[in-house]
Amino acid sequence: MTSDRRRAIERGAEGTPLRDHDLKRGLGRAFRVRTSPLRPAGRWLHTNLGGSKVLRDELRHIFPDSWAFFLGEIALYCFIILVATGIFLALFFQASEAPVLYEGSYTPLAGAEMSIAYDSVLQISLDVPAGLLVRQVHHWSALVFVAALIIHMLRTFFTASYRRPRRLNWLLGAILLLLVGLNGLFGYSLPDDLLSGTGLRIAFSITESIPFVGPALATVLFGGEFPSGGLIARIYPVHIFLLPAAIGGLLGAHLGLLWFQRHTQFPGPGRSDRTVVGTPLIPAYALRTTGYLLIISGVCTAFAAFVQINPVWLYGPYRPWDATTAAQPDWYMGWLEGAVRLMPAWDIQIGGLLIPGIFWPAVVLPGLIFTPLFVLPWLDWVVTRDGAFHNVLLQPGRHPARAALGAGFVTFLSVLLVAGANDVFAFVWNWPQPLLLLILQILTIVLPPIVAVVTFALVRTWDRPWASTAG
Amino acid sequence: MSEQRPDQGERRHVATWPAGLGIAATVAGAVAFVVAFWVDASNAWIGGSLAFALLGLGLTLAYWGRDLAGDQVIAGRYPIPPENTEDQSAALATQLDEHASVLTRRGFLFKGLVFGIGVFALSQVVLLGALGPWPGDSLTTTGWRRGRRLVDSEGEPITRDALATGGFIVAFPEGSDLHQRADSQVALLHFVNGEFTPLSGRETWSPEDFVAYSRVCTHAGCSVAQYADADQVLLCPCHQSAFDVLNGAEPISGPAARPLPQLPLAIDDEGVLYAQSDFTEPVGPGFWNA
Numbered sequence: 001m002t003s004d005r006r007r008a009i010e011r012g013a014e015g016t017p018l019r020d021h022d023l024k025r026g027l028g029r030a031f032r033v034r035t036s037p038l039r040p041a042g043r044w045l046h047t048n049l050g051g052s053k054v055l056r057d058e059l060r061h062i063f064p065d066s067w068a069f070f071l072g073e074i075a076l077y078c079f080i081i082l083v084a085t086g087i088f089l090a091l092f093f094q095a096s097e098a099p100v101l102y103e104g105s106y107t108p109l110a111g112a113e114m115s116i117a118y119d120s121v122l123q124i125s126l127d128v129p130a131g132l133l134v135r136q137v138h139h140w141s142a143l144v145f146v147a148a149l150i151i152h153m154l155r156t157f158f159t160a161s162y163r164r165p166r167r168l169n170w171l172l173g174a175i176l177l178l179l180v181g182l183n184g185l186f187g188y189s190l191p192d193d194l195l196s197g198t199g200l201r202i203a204f205s206i207t208e209s210i211p212f213v214g215p216a217l218a219t220v221l222f223g224g225e226f227p228s229g230g231l232i233a234r235i236y237p238v239h240i241f242l243l244p245a246a247i248g249g250l251l252g253a254h255l256g257l258l259w260f261q262r263h264t265q266f267p268g269p270g271r272s273d274r275t276v277v278g279t280p281l282i283p284a285y286a287l288r289t290t291g292y293l294l295i296i297s298g299v300c301t302a303f304a305a306f307v308q309i310n311p312v313w314l315y316g317p318y319r320p321w322d323a324t325t326a327a328q329p330d331w332y333m334g335w336l337e338g339a340v341r342l343m344p345a346w347d348i349q350i351g352g353l354l355i356p357g358i359f360w361p362a363v364v365l366p367g368l369i370f371t372p373l374f375v376l377p378w379l380d381w382v383v384t385r386d387g388a389f390h391n392v393l394l395q396p397g398r399h400p401a402r403a404a405l406g407a408g409f410v411t412f413l414s415v416l417l418v419a420g421a422n423d424v425f426a427f428v429w430n431w432p433q434p435l436l437l438l439i440l441q442i443l444t445i446v447l448p449p450i451v452a453v454v455t456f457a458l459v460r461t462w463d464r465p466w467a468s469t470a471g
Numbered sequence: 472m473s474e475q476r477p478d479q480g481e482r483r484h485v486a487t488w489p490a491g492l493g494i495a496a497t498v499a500g501a502v503a504f505v506v507a508f509w510v511d512a513s514n515a516w517i518g519g520s521l522a523f524a525l526l527g528l529g530l531t532l533a534y535w536g537r538d539l540a541g542d543q544v545i546a547g548r549y550p551i552p553p554e555n556t557e558d559q560s561a562a563l564a565t566q567l568d569e570h571a572s573v574l575t576r577r578g579f580l581f582k583g584l585v586f587g588i589g590v591f592a593l594s595q596v597v598l599l600g601a602l603g604p605w606p607g608d609s610l611t612t613t614g615w616r617r618g619r620r621l622v623d624s625e626g627e628p629i630t631r632d633a634l635a636t637g638g639f640i641v642a643f644p645e646g647s648d649l650h651q652r653a654d655s656q657v658a659l660l661h662f663v664n665g666e667f668t669p670l671s672g673r674e675t676w677s678p679e680d681f682v683a684y685s686r687v688c689t690h691a692g693c694s695v696a697q698y699a700d701a702d703q704v705l706l707c708p709c710h711q712s713a714f715d716v717l718n719g720a721e722p723i724s725g726p727a728a729r730p731l732p733q734l735p736l737a738i739d740d741e742g743v744l745y746a747q748s749d750f751t752e753p754v755g756p757g758f759w760n761a
Contacts, residue, residue, distance in 0.1 A: 062547045065540065099649075130508060133518045165551050198693055198709065205692040205756035208610070215606040215758045220599060225609040226692070227653055234602075262549050270546055273553045279540040287536030294529025298522045305518020320653035321624070321641050321686065323696035325708045340691065340726065341710045347728035347757055356757035357728050358691055389553035423711055433711055434724050 063285045064265035064278035068159075071152035073289060077296040078145035079251060085138040086240060092128055094120040095236035097192065097229050106313050114192075114317035117232045121191040122313055136304030142184050143309075144300060146332040149177050157376070157406055158396035161264045164389050167377035169261075172254045174373045176247060181332050183243040186235045188310065188330055195310075195327055197318025201226055202340075209359040227320060264393050273391045326424050331417070338419030339365050342441050369413075400459040408452030415444045486538070493531030500524025611753045613685075614644040614651035615734060621645070621659065621683070621744040630742040631679060634661045639698040641686060644746070654754055657683040657734050658695065658705055659744070660716055670719045676735040681744060683734040684720045687755040688712060690727035705731065729757060 046052040063069075096116040102109045104119070106126050114122075124131040153173060156162055162170035185203075189196045204226040207218040223230040262276050271277045279285045303309075315324060329337050339361035348355040372379060381387055396403060418425070419440045426433040500523035507516040575581050621629045621642040629642055642659040643652045662680040669677050676682075684705065686695045693709035698716075704723065705714040712725030720731035732754050735747035 060545065060547075062545060065544075129511060130517050132514050133521070136514070136518075201693060202691040202709065205690075208756060208758040211759050213759075215610055215760065218758075219606045219609065220603040223603040225606070225650075225654065227650060228603070229650060261551055262547075274549060275546055276549050277544060277546045279543050280545055284536050284539040284543045287532050288540065289536070291529045291531065291533030291536055294525050295533060296529075298525030298529055301518050301525055302522035305515050305522055320649065321643075321656040321694050321696070323694040323708045325697075327709055343726050345690075345712075345722060345726050345728035353759055354757045355759075357726060358756065389551060389556050391549050391551075391553070423708075437711075437724075 059280070059282045061259070061281040061285075062262060062276050062278045063281065064263050064271075064276060066266055068155045068266075069263060070292065071148055071155055073292055074148035074296055075145055075152055076251065076255070077293045078141045078148060078300070079247065080293065081141040081297055081300055082138060082145065083244065083248075085134050085141070086244070088134045089124060089138060090240055092120055092124045092131065093117070093190065093236075095190070095233045097227070097232050109313065109316070112317065115232070117190065117192040118312070118317045121193070125311075125313060133301070133304055136309050137300050139188070139309045140303040140307075141296075141300040142187060143331060144296070146177075146181055146184060149173075149180060150332075153177065154406065154410070158403065159264075159266075159393040160380070160390070160399070160402065161393050162377045163380065164377075164387055165261060166257070166264070169254055169257045170377050171374055172250050172257070174370070174376075176250050176254065177373075178370060179243055179247050179250070183239060183247065184330055185333060186239040186243070189235055190232060190239060191310075191312045192232055192318050193312040193315040194318050194322055194324055195312075195315045197227070197320070198323065198327060199329055200231060201320070206358060206362040209356040210363055211353075211355055211359070227318075262391070264391055266393050267395070271392060273389065276391065326421075326427075328421055328424070334420035335413045335416035336362060336366065336420075338416035338422070338440075341422055342416070342419050342437065342444055344441075397459060397462060400456045403459045404452040404456035407455040408448040411451040412444065412448040415440060415447055419444070490531050490535055493527045493534065496527030497524045497531070500527055610755075610758060613749055613754055614647045614655035615746045615749045616644070617746065617748050619644045619646075619746050620739075621657075621736075621746070628743045629659065631681070631738055631744070632742065634659060634681070636661050636663045636680070637700060639700065641696075642683065642744075654687055656686040656694065658686045658698065658731075659683050660698075667717060670733075673719075673733060673735070675737075676733055676747070678736055678738045678744075681736055681738070682716070683736055683744075684714070684716065684731040685734065685750060685754040686731075688727060689722070689729040689731060689754075689756060690725070692756045695731065 045055060049055065094116050098116050099113050100116050100119050102112045102114055102119055102122065104122050104127055106122060109122070121135075124135055126132070156170065156173070185199075189200050189203075200222075204218055204222050207221060208214045210217060219225060219228075222228055223234055263278070265271050265276060265278065268277065279288075316322070328334065340358060343357055343361040346357045346360075348357075394402075419437075422436050422440060423433065425431070426436045429436075500520050503520035504517065504524060506512075507520050622645045623629055623633070624641060624643070626645075628645065629640070634640055638661045640659050642657050644655050647655055660682045662682065664680055667677060667680050667682060684695075686705075687693075688695050688707040688709065690707065690710055690712050693707050695705045695707045695712075695714065697706040697708055698704075699706055699713075702713075703716050705716055705720065706712070707714075707725070707727065710726050712727035713723050714720040714727070714731050715723050719733065722728060722730060732750045732752050734750055736744055737747050738744055
């Protein structure tokens with residue numbers, strides 16, 4: 001019908017009923033006036049999706065503005081980059097520990113016996129065109145991903161946006177942090193180089209240390225006593241399918257809740273728990289956020305181009321009797337590594353049964369950190385009894401207790417992170433290692449409360465002059 | 472959705488030159504990327520040009536969007552306002568109960584349903600058993616047996632002449648594969664005569680001052696691969712545990728709590744070292760039924 005009418009207009013036929021947009025289009029053609037390509041796009045959307053009232057509203061979906069709200073977007077975009085680069089890598093990676101003699105272009109390893117997995121990572125890194133770039137983008141964006149998640153979470157904590165009605169979304173975010181960190185660990189374990197193989201050996205030992213179920217859990221999960229020969233093949237589907245699907249699903253739920261509830265906003269003119277002020281999705285927000293996706297991609301690519309990361313060909317293949325010095329995991333596992341190093345040699349013997357010392361820092365401590373993290377919104381309610389709905393954020397500098405708690409927690413993890421590289425620091429500063437270890441052990445216990453108390457005092461002092469006026 | 476546009480009449484336009492510059496950078500970066508890939512240039516060229524293109528396009532869009540955002544601030548209502556929270560949740564609860572109480576009203580059947588689902592979910596746990604073997608004796612035994620000879624990393628048997636006094640090498644059971652080598656690896660040390668005093672009960676384990684300790688760290692299972700011969704300690708590079716080789720490989724610093732197990736050695740007529748037996752205790756990190 002439409003094309004008939006258009007032809008009718010072009011022929012100049014009379015008596016054809018004209019609609020407004022047909023007339024405009026016809027006139028546009030006649031006078032070479034540009035018509036927007038968005039009009040047919042909008043019509044297509046309605047005719048194929050329906051529900052144009054809903055769509056019309058969502059075009060103007062309001063996003064409050066703040067640089068702080070960009071942090072979660074960084075994490076989201078890192079996930080997208082990881083999926084894209086991960087698909088490329090999966091085309092070449094081979095998850096097998098069967099031995100093979102190296103025949104690639106890296107001469108120092110010529111003829112060396114290695115696993116097929118390590119061989120395929122060397123091939124990606126040194127022989128596949130742009131393979132090294134894609135591998136390094138993948139690794140760098142994983143590092144940025146966890147960093148963005150943590151800073152996003154800190155922002156959420158200090159502004160108390162985890163309160164009702166966003167308790168569930170905080171929980172989803174905390175689970176995401178756990179899964180993303182775990183998948184990062186699995187990811188850098190896949191190349192089967194000396195460093196990652198050593199890391200998996202430690203993971204086996206940690207699993208073994210769990211009371212009652214440890215030994216059985218370790219051999220069942222790792223496919224036998226380490227190294228079982230089938231572990232890489234087992235981690236691979238978890239790394240590229242199971243966990244990414246879980247992360248993607250949780251991210252969808254996280255964003256779905258955000259969309260449905262609208263984003264929180266900082267206090268400002270016209271803003272309240274009832275009224276949201278911000279930029280509309282189309283066009284301003286969509287343009288900006290697409291730009292941010294590309295900028296994050298660009299930054300990760302620039303890192304990958306100019307800053308080498310995880311040069312596995314230098315580490316050599318994993319052989320259980322080899323070892324490297326200055327062996328550090330990726331940064332987001334550093335606190336765990338530090339805790340394991342700081343823990344004194346306390347094995348607990350009960351009758352003939354043993355709880356190895358590594359159980360406390362490697363199993364109990366993560367539990368002690370993640371459990372309160374998961375239930376934080378409910379803990380907050382227990383303390384404050386604040387069950388009301390909040391859409392306006394708190395100013396982080398106005399709540400001494402919350403600020404003190406957060407600062408102490410961050411300090412604790414930071415000391416552990418430093419301890420994770422204590423051998424490197426001892427070497428660089430030329431300090432005796434046992435002395436540095438003792439200092440770090442003391443700091444782990446003493447520094448967090450000091451930082452918390454100082455933060456509490458400072459925030460309360462700063463707050464006073466303007467707290468009374470701002471009410 | 473109610474919507475207000477504060478500056479509806481006034482339309483600003485994005486400054487053309489920064490956006491134009493960004494688009495030009497994108498095109499230039501994309502062309503450079505293709506060329507760099509084609510001539511197989513270095514990682515820095517391929518990645519640098521790609522990053523240039525991505526940043527050019529990204530900055531253009533972000534700049535344009537930011538410019539628009541300035542005069543497109545709108546206001547609307549939150550879908551879940553704080554007022555009437557109690558009333559609304561009560562209304563939802565009532566409605567849910569109205570529609571779904573046909574299920575819960577059949578108390579016995581509903582509980583049975585929940586129970587059945589629970590039993591089914593638990594039953595799926597047995598699939599975990601398909602994943603791997605049970606530990607058996609794999610964690611408490613190694614590749615060492617009575618009479619098994621010590622070989623070096625090339626598989627050559629180690630004779631008394633192969634290792635000078637003060638020396639330190641890694642040794643494995645003869646004929647072991649990579650898997651066996653993992654938990655059977657030992658640090659073989661040859662002490663100066665009179666330097667090493669065996670622990671009681673281990674007097675016959677160190678013929679001619681040859682001593683072998685498990686190289687699997689008792690803390691987290693890394694290879695105790697370093698030997699500081701000045702201090703005569705074995706060092707684990709993973710978490711910096713140190714073991715005193717003159718005193719039964721007792722841990723002297725770091726997080727390891729138990730000594731490295733010692734392998735009972737002997738020397739045959741040809742001068743080749745061999746094991747008297749397997750280790751007398753489990754090697755490596757501790758576990759529950761140690």
